[in-house]
Amino acid sequence: MKFTAGQIAGILEGEVHGNPEIAVHKLAKIEEGEEGSLTFLANPKYTSFIYKTKASITIVNKSFVPEQDIETTLIKVEDAYKSFSKLLEYYNQVKNNKVGIEEPIFKSDTATYGSDVYIGAFAYLGNNVTLGDNVKVYPNVYIGDNVKIGNNVILFAGAKVYSETIIGNNCVVNSGVVLGADGFGFAPNEDGEFAKVPQTGNVILEDNVDIGAGTTIDRATLGSTILRKGVKLDNQIQIAHNVEIGEHTVIAAQTGIAGSTKIGKHCMIGGQVGIVGHIVIGDFVKIQAQSGIGRNVKDNEVLQGSPALNYGDFNKSYVHFKNLPKIISRIDTLEKKD
Numbered sequence: 001m002k003f004t005a006g007q008i009a010g011i012l013e014g015e016v017h018g019n020p021e022i023a024v025h026k027l028a029k030i031e032e033g034e035e036g037s038l039t040f041l042a043n044p045k046y047t048s049f050i051y052k053t054k055a056s057i058t059i060v061n062k063s064f065v066p067e068q069d070i071e072t073t074l075i076k077v078e079d080a081y082k083s084f085s086k087l088l089e090y091y092n093q094v095k096n097n098k099v100g101i102e103e104p105i106f107k108s109d110t111a112t113y114g115s116d117v118y119i120g121a122f123a124y125l126g127n128n129v130t131l132g133d134n135v136k137v138y139p140n141v142y143i144g145d146n147v148k149i150g151n152n153v154i155l156f157a158g159a160k161v162y163s164e165t166i167i168g169n170n171c172v173v174n175s176g177v178v179l180g181a182d183g184f185g186f187a188p189n190e191d192g193e194f195a196k197v198p199q200t201g202n203v204i205l206e207d208n209v210d211i212g213a214g215t216t217i218d219r220a221t222l223g224s225t226i227l228r229k230g231v232k233l234d235n236q237i238q239i240a241h242n243v244e245i246g247e248h249t250v251i252a253a254q255t256g257i258a259g260s261t262k263i264g265k266h267c268m269i270g271g272q273v274g275i276v277g278h279i280v281i282g283d284f285v286k287i288q289a290q291s292g293i294g295r296n297v298k299d300n301e302v303l304q305g306s307p308a309l310n311y312g313d314f315n316k317s318y319v320h321f322k323n324l325p326k327i328i329s330r331i332d333t334l335e336k337k338d
Helices: 005-012 044-051 080-095 311-322 324-337
Strands: 015-017 037-040 057-061 073-077 178-181 186-188 194-196 202-205 216-218 224-227 302-305 308-310
Touching: 005 015, 005 057, 005 073, 005 080, 037 080, 057 080, 073 080, 178 202, 216 224, 302 311, 308 311, 311 324
Parallel strands: 037 057, 057 073, 178 216, 202 224
Antiparallel strands: 015 073, 186 194, 302 308
């Protein structure tokens, strides 16, 4: 896709300083810009690059005044960073604006879909599946029986949506995601063997939920595993059965959450965090990467470590952790003197 400086300025409500007809077809960092690319300058420490960049177009703040000759065409806007982000969003919308049904696919006679949908080759739509308007189902996606999907949802290639799952509006499910697989439910019998406990619940994603590639969310044993509106999950996260995650909580990669734990709203959870089952984590909680959470957590706590401590206490304690050999040596010396 090609865009001229004039077209981009129109999208961003900016001003062109240079050639309005010059066109770009790719994006680049300002230090790596080349002919045909679009870049931006927001951080002053990169200013030197604007005088030697080969990028055809550069988005800058209106306050920017060149101190040397430049070759790149400028588009001046109120906030270069926000405008570039807006342009990326627009680019993605255009790029992903696929419509129509490719062949071959399998669609049950009882499956229905709304307007402006895209269904890629080798997709599978089971019995009683319903898709809303402007849903994008990329190739090799599996959608099981009785799944309900709202409007403006994207399911990228290879995603698997098991039966009974409910997905709200404006959700993104990336490649390799598995929604609704059986939870890890087994009960020991008298012979010491483990018998499977049937998992009869489902998974619910409310509106505006994003799920990163390779993440797995298990169906509930009974009831629902629920991600409330605005939840954002990174890649390769494990959410166990009957977990509930509150509104606008974000979780980084490789975190694992055991069954029946409830996490509040507006929490921030770092990468590789382990959270035990059957606990309650409050609202506005922040958990640092690689922490282990084994207890209930109150609102607004900030935690680090395994088992996790209050963040401030952890940092104070760490001063002593790293000096333990010296402290032990001093104690040994004092004991010898006694």
